[in-house]
Amino acid sequence: MPRSSRPQNDPVETESDTPVRRDRDANHPETEVLTRGFDPRLSVGSVRPAVFRSSTFVFSSPEAAERSFAVALGKEHAAPNENTELIYARLSHPNAEILEDQIVPLDRGATSAAVFNSGMAAIGTVLLSLCRPGSAIIHTVPIYGGTHHLLYEMLLPWGINPIPVPAGDGPALERAIHETPNLRVVFLETPANPTLRMTDICAAVQASSERNEPARIVVDNTFLGPVFQHPLELGADLCVYSATKYLAGFSDMLGGVITARDPELIERLKSTRALLGNILQADESWLLDSRLPTLSLRMNHQSHNAAQIVESLADHPKVERIHYPMYFEEPEQRRIFSAQCDHPGAVFSLEIAGGKKAAFDFIRHLEITRNAVSLGGMESLACHPATTTHSEMSPEELERAGVCGGLVRISVGLEDVRDLRQDYLCALDSV
Ligand SMILES: Cc1ncc(COP(=O)(O)O)c(C=O)c1O
Known part of the structure; x- marks a missing residue:
């Protein structure tokens, strides 16, 4: 198990970093994000883009x-x-275009991007653009509560059929992809929120390609991407992001991003976006744009923190189970993790002995980590998914998906890791 695996995107000095002048196109993502998509001459020479609020x-x-x-x-x-x-501006505007150009180099395999005013706006736009009444959408379980609501409360009554498949169950996923009639979309949330279970993206791409009419493979890459997981490189058609999380990183705005290998697919999504009016507005586009250059730094640091904390909590007597890729017990889960992710990331879930009451006590006693939904921000957050983000699911669905009463999801931020470790150990002592 890669317990000591180090985030892959840390800038490491290698021979290839010697100052040899390279082609403009060969720049690394961290350089591209600061240099492409924006021409200072179009903004009276200012080093950062202006906000075109028109x-x-x-x-x-x-x-x-x-x-x-x-x-x-x-x-x-x-x-x-x-x-x-x-x-x-409902169709497009300069700040959205600058942002879209700058996101592309960050997501390996992407040729184009579209920005939305929330992650749910992005997901809704994909599903409305690709499906018609009678279409089927396969999705992994568990899945973010908002996506679940969209599938079952909005799309199902319109005749679009969601087909649930347990995250990480390869044979069930392949069977569903081969056998579902009118399949238009395979929606994979991997790692799954909040159990971190992983689904094999390559296997889904392969199974879909064996159909007479392949379905589009869409990956919700919010938890690990674009720094630690690259679905487009693995053959997925679209990556969707709640940019509210790591991309924005400061818990101060909502946003959504979609990246694609095929620019025509992005053009289709942009036509739907123009009708729905859910493009990210100029101020937010500017804000999100200014967060991208530090994305890799933040994700690497937060993930280092998380890996160290998980190591200190794994053997705690009040922790029944830890959901974090370094601690996956199933060989198949470990295989998927090593095959498709560069690092386990900064979100983990704890199953605390004593069920819901113990989980609530734990959350109540946290002093640094705040009790809030969302993740990926610079501050650490903890929530109880069964009664909040995933409360749309029935008790049976929650049980099947492994979202039990004792489960607490933690998003690790940028605080000093020693203080965070102490916060969790003290809160566990108080349970
Ligand atoms: C995995 C995942 N996808 C999508 C979303 C929805 O994003 P937003 O809140 O930006 O609409 C969330 C929100 O928590 C999420 O966790």
């Missing part, structure tokens, strides 16, 4: 307006390297 844009001519509309409505195709003029 709902509409002035055309250079009526002909340019006509051409922009024809391309936006899909009546005509843009020529290679043609930049049609901006129309109206």
Whole structure:
């Protein structure tokens, strides 16, 4: 087991880092995110982009307006390297475009991206764009409560059928992919929220490719991506992110991102976005853009903290089980983790002896870690999924998915690891 595995994206000095001038295209992601997508000359020379808080844009001519509309409505195709003029901020705006360009190099395998005003807006847009009444969507279980609600309370009544498959059950997933009629989307949340169970992305891609009509493989990469897991490189069609979490990183905004290998797929999603009006607004796009250069630093540091804390809690007598990839018991889970992730990340779940009462006591006694839903921010947060984020699920569904009463999910932040360790040990003593 890679207990001492080190985050892979730490900048490490190697021979290839010697100052040899390389092609512009060969820059590393941390450089690309600071240099591409933004031309200071278009913002009176300022080093950071301006915020273009405008709902509409002035055309250079009526002909340019006509051409922009024809391309936006899909009546005509843009020529290679043609930049049609901006129309109206519900379709796109400069800050969204800068942000989309800068996200692409961070997600290996991506050629294009689209930004949304929340993770749920991104997920809703994908499913509405790819499915029709009669379509089926396979999804892993457990899954984030909002996604569960969207699938069962909104899409099911519209005739779109969700098919649940337990996360990590490879044979069940392959069977479902081979046998489900009208399958349009395979939605994998891996690692799963909150049990961290992993699903094999390559196996899903392979099974889908064996269908007469392959389904789109969509991965919710919020927990590990884009730093520690790269689904597009493994053949997935789309990655969705709640940018509210690690991408934004400061628990001060909502956002969603989708990345893709195929730019045409992103164009389809952008047409739906233009109708729904759920594009990320200029101020938030600017804010999110300024957080991207520190993403790898934050995720690496938070994940180092988490791995050290988990190690100190694993043998605690009041901890019945720890859900964290370094401590997976099933060989198949360990295999998937080593095959598709670079590091276990900064979220773990504890099963505390004594069920719901003990879990509540533990949370009540935390002094540094705050009792709040969400994750990925610089401050540590703890929540009780069965009664909050996953309370949409029935007691039977919760039990089947392993979301038990004693389970507490912790998102580790940037505090000093010694203080956090003490926080959890003291709270466990008080249970
Ligand atoms: C795995 C996962 N996906 C999607 C979402 C939804 O994101 P948002 O709250 O930005 O809409 C969340 C939110 O917690 C999540 O944990």
